């Protein structure tokens with residue numbers, strides 16, 4: 001008798017388990033599919049904005065970028081993915097500043113940590129979501145991000161430089177003269193002040 005009740009009990013739990021499984025399967029039948037049919041959906045699929053595929057320069061409509069060649073991104077990259085070539089130029093004020101020549105980015109070694117983007121003081125770089133980057137050789141993964149020709153900065157002529165230098169020297173001489181006069185005035189004042197130790201004698 002006991003074995004008959006055990007038989008029906010295990011049959012009932014088996015049917016219950018089967019129904020539970022069928023419920024899960026049935027639910028999956030009606031759940032919207034999340035599998036992407038790539039590449040068939042290439043044209044209509046919207047990739048998430050936050051997806052990081054590769055680093056790029058931000059150019060405005062006139063072909064200008066905001067990179068000031070400070071090399072913060074290069075220093076902060078943990079993988080040595082960024083390599084920046086710079087040159088020194090003279091500004092119209094006669095001072096020297098670094099200017100970007102080439103900005104190289106090796107997509108093959110990038111871990112998409114975004115430290116470069118967050119450390120950029122001018123917001124010159126960002127990630128885009130163009131993920132189709134398959135190539136046949138690793139060297140092709142090294143990209144020059146400043147792909148447009150770098151615009152030349154106005155530089156002073158030798159005459160303008162000479163004038164800037166003359167003005168600078170004149171300012172230095174004026175400052176020195178002022179400092180010497182102030183020192184002399186201070187010395188005269190201290191000589192004119194009676195010595196209190198002498199007075200007390």
Ligand code: SF4
Pocket residue numbers: 055076077078079080081082109110111112113114115116117
């Ligand atoms: S995302 Fe990270 S690894 Fe990639 S270039 Fe920027 S700092 Fe380097």
Ligand code: SF4
Pocket residue numbers: 066067068069070071072073074084119120121122123124125
């Ligand atoms: S991209 Fe930004 S952090 Fe990198 S060199 Fe240019 S200005 Fe500096």
